[in-house]
Amino acid sequence: MLRTELIRPLPELLQQHANTFADKIAFVDARRGVTYAELAERTRRLAGHLAALRLQPGDRAAILLGNRVEAVESYLAITRAAAIGVPVNPRLTRSEVAYLLDDSGARVVITDPSHVDMVRDRPNLQVIVVGDGEPVPGALSFATLAATEPVVPARDDLGLDDPAWMLYTSGTTGRPKGVLSTQRNCLWSVAACYVPIPGLSSDDRVVWPLPLFHSLAHIVCVLGVTAVGATARILDGFSADEVLAAIRADSATFLAGVPTMYHYLVQAAREKAFTAPDLRMCLVGGAITTAALRRSFEEAFGAPLLDAYGSTETCGSITINWPTGARVDGSCGLPVPGLGVRL
Incomplete structure (x- = not known):
């Protein structure tokens, strides 16, 4: 009953579906949709740009986004960069977000314009902003990174047993705790x-x-x-x-x-x-x-x-x-x- 063929590195699964279901919609929200071919290409480019930012294997990259296609692309791109994705509840307060960023040691955060003010002045944190609004000083555009070829290729070498994500518990009995998973x-x-x-x-x-x-x-x-x-x-x-x-x-x-x-x-x-x-x-x-x-x-x-x-x-x-x-x-x-x- 265990479907062992599904337990493979995500880049392999993405490429398989890009070949088999190229024009099929993978994810869609109220703003846009992305096909499997586009998902493979966009996450490859994003992963390469993350590597060019010197995001090293094992480094943390936070995802401070609501429900949108870019959140899924961020999950996958960070994995393809061999870094550790850290999803953050976008409804948290400024101090709660600050705690999770500090505790995780995030070096990059992907967020939207409504949350930029929470993170833009933090030292040693590269901000990447989704959406088509006005450019944010000091931040990079998610759309530009996803649409342009990086100078560094996507690593695509994260092992199945290497840490890939850090999800935080609800903090019922104290501060939220980061849980590493592969x-x-x-x-x-x-x-x-x-x-x-x-x-x-x-x-x-x-x-x-x-x-x-x-x-x-x-x-x-x-x-x-x-x-x-x-x-x-x-x-x-x-x-x-x-x-x-x-x-x-x-x-x-x-x-x-x-x-x-x-x-x-x-x-x-x-x-x-x-x-x-x-x-x-x-x-x-x-x-x-x-x-x-x-x-x-x-x-x-x-x-x-x-x-x-x-x-x-x-x-x-x-x-x-x-x-x-x-x-x-x-x-x-x-x-x-x-x-x-x-x-």
Whole structure:
């Protein structure tokens, strides 16, 4: 059941899809979309420019962005530069952002114009700004870097077991703590859980309203979609009407959310007599759904809600409900094959 062919360095997976699905949309948001061929080229160029900035293997590069295509491109480009990507919640305060940048030791930060003032005056930090606005003094343009050939090639030599990302915990019992993970850690979760159980595949059209800095989005949306060659529509936050519109426009097959989102989707669908004939799978994170919510959602949408439990430290789900067979109300499912749970 473990899909071992997916546990490969990301540049290999990207190049494979660039060859096989060249003109297929990989990721799209309200601003722009990117095909697999473009994703491979843009992240190659960005990685080369990062190397030209003397970002060394093992150096940290922060991603201070909301939900947008450039956030995904940043994840992948930093990996191709053999550096360590550090996603940062864009809703944090200035002092909270400063702590994460200091703690991670980030040498580069990729951000948007609304967050530039938080980071522009920090010493020894190269700022790269996304968007088409006015140039920011002292900062580099993400769009220019992605569109121009670098003088240094992308390294593309990060080993499967080398540190690739540092995601921060929520800091429930103190300061957030950085959790290092590797390509093997994260792609194992894709290959052992999200592909064989909910069946994520190249045929899927994913609607993703959850924040990209979070570990679930990191594993399923950024890496899972990239690994299998699916298409994902990234929404910038949750609105029931926007999610329903995206499901309808894309004939979406795969949705992710938290229980509160699904509750509002049921309400909105009932009011609009909404149907989603192509929707086949809905992943739940953050909390367990109640039996009543599961029944009402599945009646309204005709697709199963699959509860899963995981953490930043485990690089994906530890347990998950299966789409077939018995499900126990209030349960977060069975251990992912290959994992054991001890209480």
